[in-house]
Amino acid sequence: xxxxxxxxxxxxxxxxxxxxxxxxxxxxxxxxxxxxxxxxxxxxxxxxxxxxxxxxxxxxxxxxxxxxxxxxxxxxxxxxxxxxxxxxxxxxxxxxxxxxxxxxxxxxxxxxxxxxxxxxxxxxxxxxxxxxxxxxxxxxxxxxxxxxxxxxxxxxxxxxxxxxxxxxxxxxxxxxxxxxxxxxxxxxxxxxxxxxxxxxxxxxxxxxxxxxxxxxxxxxxxxxxxxxxxxxxxxxxxxxxxxxxxxxxxxxxxxxxxxxxxxxxxxxxxxxxxxxxxxxxxxxxxxxxxxxxxxxxxxxxxxxxxxxxxxxxxxxxxxxxxxxxxxxxxxxxxxxxxxxxxxxxxxxxxxxxxxxxxxxxxxxxxxxx
Amino acid sequence: xxxxxxxxxxxxxxxxxxxxxxxxxxxxxxxxxxxxxxxxxxxxxxxxxxxxxxxxxxxxxxxxxxxxxxxxxxxxxxxxxxxxxxxxxxxxxxxxxxxxxxxxxxxxxxxxxxxxxxxxxxxxxxxxxxxxxxxxxxxxxxxxxxxxxxxxxxxxxxxxxxxxxxxxxxxxxxxxxxxxxxxxxxxxxxxxxxxxxxxxxxxxxxxxxxxxxxxxxxxxxxxxxxxxxxxxxxxxxxxxxxxx
Numbered sequence: 001x002x003x004x005x006x007x008x009x010x011x012x013x014x015x016x017x018x019x020x021x022x023x024x025x026x027x028x029x030x031x032x033x034x035x036x037x038x039x040x041x042x043x044x045x046x047x048x049x050x051x052x053x054x055x056x057x058x059x060x061x062x063x064x065x066x067x068x069x070x071x072x073x074x075x076x077x078x079x080x081x082x083x084x085x086x087x088x089x090x091x092x093x094x095x096x097x098x099x100x101x102x103x104x105x106x107x108x109x110x111x112x113x114x115x116x117x118x119x120x121x122x123x124x125x126x127x128x129x130x131x132x133x134x135x136x137x138x139x140x141x142x143x144x145x146x147x148x149x150x151x152x153x154x155x156x157x158x159x160x161x162x163x164x165x166x167x168x169x170x171x172x173x174x175x176x177x178x179x180x181x182x183x184x185x186x187x188x189x190x191x192x193x194x195x196x197x198x199x200x201x202x203x204x205x206x207x208x209x210x211x212x213x214x215x216x217x218x219x220x221x222x223x224x225x226x227x228x229x230x231x232x233x234x235x236x237x238x239x240x241x242x243x244x245x246x247x248x249x250x251x252x253x254x255x256x257x258x259x260x261x262x263x264x265x266x267x268x269x270x271x272x273x274x275x276x277x278x279x280x281x282x283x284x285x286x287x288x289x290x291x292x293x294x295x296x297x298x299x300x301x302x303x304x305x306x307x308x309x310x311x312x313x314x315x316x317x318x319x320x321x322x323x324x325x326x327x328x329x330x331x332x333x334x335x336x337x338x339x340x341x342x343x344x345x346x347x348x349x350x351x352x353x354x355x356x357x358x359x360x361x362x363x364x365x366x367x368x369x
Numbered sequence: 370x371x372x373x374x375x376x377x378x379x380x381x382x383x384x385x386x387x388x389x390x391x392x393x394x395x396x397x398x399x400x401x402x403x404x405x406x407x408x409x410x411x412x413x414x415x416x417x418x419x420x421x422x423x424x425x426x427x428x429x430x431x432x433x434x435x436x437x438x439x440x441x442x443x444x445x446x447x448x449x450x451x452x453x454x455x456x457x458x459x460x461x462x463x464x465x466x467x468x469x470x471x472x473x474x475x476x477x478x479x480x481x482x483x484x485x486x487x488x489x490x491x492x493x494x495x496x497x498x499x500x501x502x503x504x505x506x507x508x509x510x511x512x513x514x515x516x517x518x519x520x521x522x523x524x525x526x527x528x529x530x531x532x533x534x535x536x537x538x539x540x541x542x543x544x545x546x547x548x549x550x551x552x553x554x555x556x557x558x559x560x561x562x563x564x565x566x567x568x569x570x571x572x573x574x575x576x577x578x579x580x581x582x583x584x585x586x587x588x589x590x591x592x593x594x595x596x597x598x599x600x601x602x603x604x605x606x607x608x609x610x611x612x613x
Contacts, residue, residue, distance in 0.1 A: 003473055006474065208474070211446060
């Protein structure tokens, strides 16, 4: 045991002496939370909107004001004719153009009907869809106000939409669980695979294997510090998202931490497995980054919903551990569900941990033969 | 009268159909410096890896320090030291931290580590380097330090796998002085090398060729037997018989 502790102490020295390791461990998660939370916002705020008003009457004025005062939009410029539309988009500030037809107000009052066009910048499809949805909603709202009770004789069904669990549809509800999932698997798998291959590359692994330390002790000793630091990381990320975004953990925090530990363990065993198949540090880094980062972002349901993917990708994502952890963490953090609803995913993670451990032990033995 | 510390019987190691060690038989006696020579690819490294427990033989019997390599590997590990071709200390730790780490791994008590450390640093005139990072030290010093660390726990046998690779001649000389001192302390030194002048310093040498031991005796006897001026000549006569 004393031998083992001395060995763990040495591993901590390695980590704390190398500012790059420290940066990857703590700098990147913090930066990612802030970047994903603030910059990569999927919410519309102050989007530039240009107005081509061919009617210039009281109604168009009111509607324009309603749109620009909503907080979602800001008027970028007034256009004079159709030729200006293209130019306005190309300047970059304008994300959408609203065109009021000639005699907009007059037609509306006399015939009860008039039309306007919303043109969005399709080079950014997500934003474009959001913008058109928002403007349509504002326009609908406006018509309802204008018509007042007078028109209410005809049957009008007005859906009252409410978002459960995330009433304001804040993007960071989606990003924080995603970032935790991404950061943990990256750090654990990358760091452990690199630290173990480093010993192989420098020849210190042989010295350790000749020594009375058992191979299990060597691996555990190398992995233990990362286990502890990754757990601290979870606390840091949760603390940050609570302090900065006010994101609470709805469910049991104990359950969340326990599941995080399981996920960390799984990632560490994956890192060990990567280290047994790679010859040097570059390979380990390559496998961890390319093999884990992209699939985690694209296929885990972090950003793109799995339900909307072609079936093939759905099957591929089933072998991605992050998929299960994202489900678990979203359930606990945002919906506040208990263990009853996530035991299947938990079981999958346990099975994966065992599988990776078994494979690593086998690979390790073959290398010794 | 001689104590046998390494005995190898019919050792065979195959990698698929390739035979790296073909029926090796030899004994190494307590306190001697045993040189293990051979061209690159002759099977030296495979053999030293098996002896030090890094690899398992396909068949044959290996006894180290009185223990069977197959059945008592843990007991052997406590009794051997190992230093490999590649540098084996941690560059981002200080001299002192490296010594404490290895001492701890071999189960030495704190006071014993401290005692040995000051003894060793004194002998090497290394006192002022105690708190320096290994990465700040020149290669020669590191190599000497690595050797001292390999025998820190007073093993019965120390295995050195090409310990002087890439080291300047002066340091190599000093290194061999250290090897002599170690042997005088009663530690058996098992060393592989391809510097033939170093082979002259050994008590006995064995020469490997294509997986077999083709010669094993004292450097003097071998030179007589092959009618050669130096071990180098012996080696060339044995290892390249076709060309002569």
